[in-house]
Amino acid sequence: MLQLSPPARALTQLSATIGRAFTFAVVAEASGSDEDELVRGLDELWQRRIVRVQDVNTYDFSHDRIRDIAYAEISPVRRRLLHHRVAQALEKIYGDQLDGVCGQLALHFEQAGLTQKAITYYRRAATAAHHLLAYAEMETHLNKSLALLDSLAATPEHLAQKLDILALMGGIFLISKGFTAPEVEDVLTQARELCYSVGDSETRFEVLCGLRVYWIKRCRWDIVAELNEEILQLAQVTQSSIHRQAALRFAGSEAFHQGKLRDAYTYFEQAIALHEANQRLSNTHDHERDQGISNLRYSLGPLWLLGYPDQAQSRMHEMLERTRKLARPFDLLISVDFALDLEHRLRRPQAARALAAEYSALTANYPYP
DSSP states (O other): OTTSOHHHHHHHHHHHHHOSEEEHHHHHHHHOOOHHHHHHHHHHHHHTTSEEEOSSSEEEESOHHHHHHHHHTSOHHHHHHHHHHHHHHHHHHHTTOOGGGHHHHHHHHHHTTOHHHHHHHHHHHHHHHHHTTOHHHHHHHHHHHHHHHHTSOOOHHHHHHHHHHHHHHHHHHHHHTOTTOHHHHHHHHHHHHHHHHHOOHHHHHHHHHHHHHHHHHTTOHHHHHHHHHHHHHHHHHHOOHHHHHHHHHHHHHHHHHTTOHHHHHHHHHHHHHHHHHHHHHSOOOHHHHHHHHHHHHHHHHHHHHTTOHHHHHHHHHHHHHHHHHHTOHHHHHHHHHHHHHHHHHTTOHHHHHHHHHHHHHHHHHSOOO
């Protein structure tokens, strides 16, 4: 490195800050150099085989060790400055297409000492990973957000951010680790405790629903009953259609597992009617659609047991049709599970085999335990 000209050496340090690979556009924006000066510097690095050309716009270091040495030579104070410049360059270049570089932005802002911006981008990177079903990557981003939040003062704003991350993490753990994974209880219990100080009714609803799933699968009906009551109280306060449907459905589920089939049927029908009324009054968003599908799922068992197989089958087809429109594999997995159970009870082996094959394909193609 000592044999390099000062401009080339500075360019090496900036490139090392970006990472193993870097683009001409990011280096140009972060360095502030004009094109001729930048080309001379890159040419010198290429001539000395420090960097290689990958394509017309992209370069990388010829060896990780070279990059490590260049980065180690940067003083701590200058390193913060360079990370900040790289982050600003990425924001400017990618503009309204930041999802693909959120992870990089978060890392650079973290190294630049801009903790709040790093938290924001780690959270956004987690959302982008969620859309790709990359749960391990999502968990990594969320853990980094939590670690950074724990380093800050416990202000109302920071507590609200922590609650948001814990709630999201708990919901994802239900999918990625399994309904009864200990991590689910740990994260959602932390989130529940935060709910009371933050006062976010929407997040509290999500957290209570997640905990309810966990304790149902643990067959702790005493805890489930307490959660049902808390959700009912929340619904009475918020008067949200989504909260009220959930409260009715959960009361129906509790009655169903106690063998009170008529009561269960009544609760589920009320939830379905409330969903249909709300559909007529407003544009239906994803959370409302989820409630409608869940209402249909839970109505299948009571309908069949009470002697209405045709009505149960009709509801099942409607449930599957709505779920397929959502195009979310985990939701489809759950709906197929309910449908498979009903087809088995209806003694329709061919239909049951088709659903079993679909279920197997979903579990083979997606990372669900």
